[in-house]
Amino acid sequence: MLWRTVVLLILVAIAAWTDLRERKLYNWNTYTGMLIGLVIHLLPGSPLSVGDVLLGWLACGGLMLVAFTFLPMGGGDVKLMGMMGMGMGLEDGLMALLWSVTFAAILAAAHVIWQLGAWNLLRGGFRKATYIVGAQGPVPWTDEQQQVLNQKFRLGPAALLGVLVTRADLLWEL
Numbered sequence: 001m002l003w004r005t006v007v008l009l010i011l012v013a014i015a016a017w018t019d020l021r022e023r024k025l026y027n028w029n030t031y032t033g034m035l036i037g038l039v040i041h042l043l044p045g046s047p048l049s050v051g052d053v054l055l056g057w058l059a060c061g062g063l064m065l066v067a068f069t070f071l072p073m074g075g076g077d078v079k080l081m082g083m084m085g086m087g088m089g090l091e092d093g094l095m096a097l098l099w100s101v102t103f104a105a106i107l108a109a110a111h112v113i114w115q116l117g118a119w120n121l122l123r124g125g126f127r128k129a130t131y132i133v134g135a136q137g138p139v140p141w142t143d144e145q146q147q148v149l150n151q152k153f154r155l156g157p158a159a160l161l162g163v164l165v166t167r168a169d170l171l172w173e174l
Helices: 002-022 027-042 050-070 075-116 118-133 143-149 155-166
Strands: none
Touching (some): 002 075, 002 155, 027 050, 075 118
């Protein structure tokens, strides 16, 4: 199972690299990764059944497809999580997805704090709260705040962290 994890890590690392460098997750990487994930679990000695691998793909990709319809994210994120589900199966795939989303939220929050500054965020939040309590209506974001908040977060690096955390027990064998 270790070599299967290493193959998945290589594919997710490529996605993380292209996401950071070019803000793109390429189809050649994700579709190839899905195919490799299916094929390596068809080989003798696979700890996962084909059904578990397909359920992992369906669950991880399906959850991200729902998120894709409501959040400002790209279709590459859906395919990346589907690839992870196919490579890890249902249980580990969902665990990696949860870790990936958690890391993405942490990285996005850190990015917003870095761009706008903690003091400006606290001051703006307090200002909005006082307007809401005083029933004076919502306070619009400044142009700078709106620009930072409208940025799409990069799921590729967070996905790499998610796989590393989920499969940390196997990676200790290296």
